[in-house]
Amino acid sequence: MQGDLGWFGLEWDEVVLQSRQDERHRAALDRLAAAGRLYRCDCSRSKIKAHGVRGADGGWVYPNTCRAQVVGGDWRSVTGVIRARLDDARLALADESGLDLSQTPATALGDPVVRRRDGAVAYNLAVVVDDADLGVTRVVRGRDIALSTATQVALQRLLGLPQPSYRHHLLFLEENRAKLAKLHGAVGARQLRARYSAAELCGVIAAAAGLSEHATATSPRELLSGFAWRKVRVADQILRLTGTDLVWVGAAASATGVERG
Numbered sequence: 001m002q003g004d005l006g007w008f009g010l011e012w013d014e015v016v017l018q019s020r021q022d023e024r025h026r027a028a029l030d031r032l033a034a035a036g037r038l039y040r041c042d043c044s045r046s047k048i049k050a051h052g053v054r055g056a057d058g059g060w061v062y063p064n065t066c067r068a069q070v071v072g073g074d075w076r077s078v079t080g081v082i083r084a085r086l087d088d089a090r091l092a093l094a095d096e097s098g099l100d101l102s103q104t105p106a107t108a109l110g111d112p113v114v115r116r117r118d119g120a121v122a123y124n125l126a127v128v129v130d131d132a133d134l135g136v137t138r139v140v141r142g143r144d145i146a147l148s149t150a151t152q153v154a155l156q157r158l159l160g161l162p163q164p165s166y167r168h169h170l171l172f173l174e175e176n177r178a179k180l181a182k183l184h185g186a187v188g189a190r191q192l193r194a195r196y197s198a199a200e201l202c203g204v205i206a207a208a209a210g211l212s213e214h215a216t217a218t219s220p221r222e223l224l225s226g227f228a229w230r231k232v233r234v235a236d237q238i239l240r241l242t243g244t245d246l247v248w249v250g251a252a253a254s255a256t257g258v259e260r261g
């Protein structure tokens with residue numbers, strides 16, 4: 001992916017591999033354990049599903065069933081899933097774009113998994129620890145992640161970490177409303193690189209995003225000088241692969257874009 005991003009003309013200051021943050025992630029789990037926040041969850045997917053409550057993200061809400069199974073400093077010896085007990089309070093939260101992300105994450109989605117069954121630290125905790133370690137003060141990301149923000153802020157508060165500001169932007173979708181992403185096998189980077197130069201592709205994307213009137217060749221660096229968030233379309237946009245051409249169709253009918261990828 002770094003290769004594709006570099007080809008496209010995106011630049012970065014530093015590459016930090018999440019796997020190298022292991023020690024810091026474990027230290028965060030130690031802190032949560034010391035605060036009595038970690039518990040062992042034995043619930044199967046089907047048990048959680050049987051509870052029958054859908055979250056706003058389309059997934060099944062975890063009903064915090066196992067909260068009594070508190071694990072302490074010996075969390076490393078626990079096999080299986082470990083969750084963190086969040087406060088049951090509502091978090092008032094809005095991102096820079098004005099998107100209201102207020103939520104009671106403990107009940108809206110359920111206490112988050114912080115260590116997965118396979119022993120890996122789960123996304124919500126990893127991203128919170130990494131952002132703090134790297135001194136990230138501003139997070140810009142797709143709207144598909146928006147509903148996780150309250151959970152992440154709740155974890156930041158438990159860990160006493162600073163809260164970055166957030167902004168969530170539109171998504172490019174394919175017409176079946178799944179995300180237009182390599183992840184879904186919709187359009188691969190290799191396919192696009194075979195058809196377009198980086199400047200041409202950047203032009204197509206810039207026009208679809210609202211940053212330029214026509215799909216004229218450009219680069220991220222060129223777009224920077226005239227960049228303003230007010231130019232960026234709010235509604236999710238549909239792109240279609242016609243033959244080898246990536247064609248911008250227009251705005252998606254409703255701006256959901258929050259289904260989990």
Ligand SMILES: [Zn+2]
Pocket residue numbers: 040041042043064065066
């Ligand atoms: Zn459970």
